[in-house]
Amino acid sequence: MKTATCLALTIALVTGAAASADTSDKRIALSNNYAGNSWRQAMLESWEATAGQAVSDGVVAAADAFTTAENQATEQAAQIQNMILQGYDAIVLNAASPTALNGAVMEACDAGIVVVSFDGIVEEPCAWRIAVDFEQMGSDQIDYLAGRLPDGGDLLEIRGLAGVFVDDAISRGIHDGVAANPQFSVAGSVNGDWAQDVAQRAVAGILPSLPEIVGVATQGGDGYGAAQAFEAAGRDMPIIVLGNRQDELQWWAEQRDANGYETMSVSIAPGVSTLAFWVAQQVLDGAEVPKDLTVPFLRIDQADLDQALETTPEGGVANTEYDLEAAQQVISDASS
Structure with missing residues (x-):
């Protein structure tokens, strides 16, 4: 390319x-x-x-x-x-x-x-x-999860840098998508700062207080960190929307080949x-x-x-x- x-x-x-x-x-x-x-x-x-x-x-x-x-x-x-x-x-x-x-x-x-x-x-x-249209990018994640999980369930939201326009816009789109798909609820939210290491620590910190999570809505740069946190905690792996980073795509391919894991990835x-x-x-x-x-x-x-x-x-x-x-x-x- x-x-x-x-x-x-x-x-x-x-x-x-x-x-x-x-x-x-x-x-x-x-x-x-x-x-x-x-x-x-x-x-x-x-x-x-x-x-x-x-x-x-x-x-x-x-x-x-x-x-x-x-x-x-x-x-x-x-x-x-x-x-x-x-x-x-x-x-x-x-x-x-x-x-x-x-x-x-x-x-x-x-x-x-x-x-x-x-x-x-x-x-x-x-x-x-x-x-x-960052709001659309957020709501599209929930639309995808609704297609994969018609019965809904609890979601984890990973946000970006606090106070930045992009973070606010994507989060609004995610919550608008949840409002349009009431079979879902956001059980927890953390800031991953669009970075894998920050996201991994934040998700690891909140996981013990969360119920079963069926999906993770993200902002980019956080999906692989979230996956590592779920794996380290021994939790079932939810559908994690990824953010086009190479390490995320590599993990996705490995999981697909190992157990048929399916998701989507989106970012600017x-x-x-x-x-x-x-x-x-x-x-x-x-x-x-x-x-x-x-x-x-x-x-x-x-x-x-x-x-x-x-x-x-x-x-x-x-x-x-x-x-x-x-x-x-x-x-x-x-x-x-």
């Missing part, structure tokens, strides 16, 4: 060179609020591969990535203000909060800087937003950072780009497992990356 993506990127850059000539002196920065799990690492790797190639090919002058030490909106606001002082032409933003950064984002816009938010988007109207593709890069470049190039773009989440079902596992690097995340042509298609679709 990565080879094909890089090839497509090269072709797109060659064929789109004329359209990109006006941005050869432009500098783009990535402001990222958190890097403590495999999804964020894959997101940064996708950015470095795509944006780094664009710099090498003269499409833009710079595409620097910065990550805050802590997941704090105040720290990220200061980071954005530093980017303004450094004279970047565009800031691509994975935000710690949809509202707390609005002041810093407005400062950037007032300075003539293009701001494109993705994954963790901001509400400030001057910014562009690349969003996934970390390569959405490459779409955000190209959106920023296109805005700088004078393209008319709608302020709100929506991309689908990446779902893996039982029939897709082997192919997904084959194309996902060890320690990585199943991914889709965008070249210039693909980004222009997303923009065109949103404009029509």
Whole structure:
């Protein structure tokens, strides 16, 4: 997948060179609020591969990535203000909060800087937003569990980072799905911080107080940790919705081969950072780009497992990356 993506990127850059000539002196920065799990690492790797190639090919002058030490909106606001002082032409933003950064984002816009938010988007109207319907991602998990478990039962919810927009949105979708499927109830909820080790400890801590759990609704980066906790506790393995991480997919394949285990896996593709890069470049190039773009989440079902596992690097995340042509298609679709 990565080879094909890089090839497509090269072709797109060659064929789109004329359209990109006006941005050869432009500098783009990535402001990222958190890097403590495999999804964020894959997101940064996708950015470095795509944006780094664009710099090498003269499409833009710079595409620097910065990550805050802590997941704090105040720290990220200061980071954005530093980017303004450094004279970047565009800031691509994975935000710690949809509202707390609005002041810093407005400062950037007032300075003539293009701001494109993705994954963790901001509400400030001057910014562009690349969003996934995270609530749908949560409710789809319950719909899947309802199809597999028509009699329902008790569920465990594993949430992400507390206070982050994405965590709140997925959790709302999960609870909306439970409300629409009253045969289920959420027996417990823990924060896994989108990280396997944190999720494993949190699930291990709550399991002794829980009844039999038939399903686990997750947010990504937590499914394998949950499975390890259930196994260590000697509990029956529930249907755990996974989050497209390679270790989760590997565990799923092993369980499928050993005992026919079935589940599904869903997450936003970390390569959405490459779409955000190209959106920023296109805005700088004078393209008319709608302020709100929506991309689908990446779902893996039982029939897709082997192919997904084959194309996902060890320690990585199943991914889709965008070249210039693909980004222009997303923009065109949103404009029509």
